[in-house]
Amino acid sequence: MLFATEVDAPGVAALERVVLDAERAGYAFVTFPDTPRRPGIEAGVRAAYLARRTTRIGLAPTLHATTTEPFHLATQLASLDHASLGRAGWVVGATTAAEDLATVGRTGAGDGEVADVVEVARRLWDSWEDDAIIRDVATGRFLDPRKVHHVDFEGSGFSVVGPLITPRPPQGQVVVIGSDELTAVLDVALDVALVRATDVAEIATRVAAARAAGAALVFADVPASFDPSLVEGLVDGVHFHGGPPPVITASPHGATLRETLGLPRPLNRFAVTS
Template identity: 80%
Template sequence: MLYATEIQAPSLAALERAVLDAERAGYAFVTFPDAPLRAGVEAGVLAAYLARRTTRIGLAPTLHVTTTEPFHLATQLAGLDHASLGRAGWVVGATTAAGDLATVGRCQVDAGEVADVVEVARRLWDSWEDDAVIRDVQTGRFLDSRKVHHVDFEGPGFSVVGPLITPRPPQGQVVVIGSALIAAELDVALVRGSGVAGIAERAAAARATGVPLVFADVPAGFDAAALEGVVDGVHFHGGTPPAIAAGAHGATLRETLGLPRPTNRYAVARSVA
């Protein structure tokens, strides 16, 4: 079974120690909570800080679709994946607190708009084909413009033309993690429930959407062994992360989780055309 844990610490030094401890213990990835009005450093910046201070563990900040523009979310996460050499994840946040939303003049949003942001981020990560950068010195061309694409997303809440301003992430797509409410859009769904039976029921519902992996989101003191065979992994929150049976890390977070590297949708469309 795979394990992940939420990390909170009073200082950058303490955070780094905690994440390195989790890496040595064999956790697949760590998550960082965030709130737009919280004093201190934003979760995405914390993850970027740790990108070159860690070597194997996945780094998954909580970034809110309700307080950050979709294009900037996709760019920040692609940058994190490049900086960490393919270990970026994204916990999809959707804060609805009035104070948080007031920082950007937003109103409440529904699950449909959250799913739209995930979809447009995935399109933007694909907007550069893997071999778009050619660095052809003789012709003076840095990239092949035929392999950089506009995403032309039009939704009820926003529109994005694209392409992204960075090449495709090393993983192809950053690992997307979040609530089972949008499980169909995710790589990893986090489910909560009352005891093992409740978690099993919600895990089954999430799997029915086709989500590749389901993790139980449980307090640090929960008996994870009771969830063997019920979920693919366990994500601990609150308190000190428990000792676990050390897991193996792949070269990227996708490899660690056993997820394939996605095919670029625009490369496929161009080859068919």
């Protein structure tokens, strides 16, 4: 079984210490909670800081789709994947609290907006084909323009032409993580669905629903005091929150977060059709 944990340590030194301890223990990835009104360093920057201070563990900041400009969000996550050499994840935040939206001058979020932001991020990560950069000294060409694509996406309240300003992430697609409620209510496609519950019967019901909705993996999202053996065989992994991560013995890491999780590297949608 795979293990992940939320890390919310005060201060940069404590944050680094906890994440390195989690890496040595064999955790697959760590998540960084965040809200638009949280003081201090935002989650994406915390993850970026740790990208070159860690070597194996996945780094998944919470970035809110409702308060972050979609193009910049996709760029930030692609850059994190490059900096970490393929260990980036994204915990999809979907706050609609009036106080949170007001931080970026918004008064409401449209129906389908979160799903649209996830979809356009996936398209932007594919907007560069894997072999777009050719570095042809003889002709003076750095890239092949035929392999860099506009995404021309019209979403709920926004549009994105693209392409991304960052080459395709090493993983092809950053690992998209989020609450199973995003799939049930907002029709968001997730690589890893987190089921926040402690009742085993409820977890079982929601795990089945998340799998039916297309989540590749499902983790129980439980307090740090929860006994993971209660859900062994029921879920693909356990994500701990709300306390120091328990001491565990877990499987070795892969070269990328996708490899650690057993997820394939996705084909590029534009390369397939070009």
